[in-house]
Amino acid sequence: MTDPAVAFLVALVGGYLIGSVPFGLLLTRAAGLGDIRAIGSGSIGATNVLRTGKKGLAAATLALDALKGIAAVLLARWVVGEQDLVAGTAAVLGHTMPVWLGFRGGKGVATALGVALAAMWPVALGCGAVWLAVAVVTRISSAASLSAIAAGPVLALLFTDAEHALLALLIGVLVAWRHESNIRRLLDGTEPKIGQKG
Secondary structure, three states: OOOHHHHHHHHHHHHHHHHOOOHHHHHHHHOOOOOHHHOOOOOOOHHHHHOOOOHHHHHHHHHHHHHHHHHHHHHHHHHOOOOHHHHHHHHHHHHHOOHHHOOOOOOOHHHHHHHHHHHOHHHHHHHHHHHHHHHHHHOOHHHHHHHHHHHHHHHHHHHOOHHHHHHHHHHHHHHHHHOHHHHHHHHHOOOOOOOOOO
């Protein structure tokens, strides 16, 4: 696709639509658990699905949400030959603000990880290591996620280039914004531990 404006629009809309598929909500409803938005944080992501006590569903949600980010980046490269970073950012936006759910979606961490895996895998590995280290120490998913997201732009500058670092920064700001309530609870000392039911 040669027209840059058309390529940008296709990547933007396509990435958003891929990201907006609410796998956490669909899986929990299919399992007979009702609306995942009615428990815990109200999010449709894997951490909130884990609060149902269904580890398998949480793992499936995590994998599928990450796959959305991977698919958005790779499909943009295949279909338009460019604008993969636009598609990746749009996928995270779609996950956090899906039009089908009144723009109330997940926190965007798993989808952001998928984008990083497809667009800059060394950064994804680094962020994953940060997440794991903080999660082991604190047992708090949001603290681990925010730490990993904060490390993203720095790691992108070290391992890739300024364009990818900007992608990491934009996604990081979006994910941090979606964690506003978590940040308040972290400051208050009331944020739940990983796996704690809502």
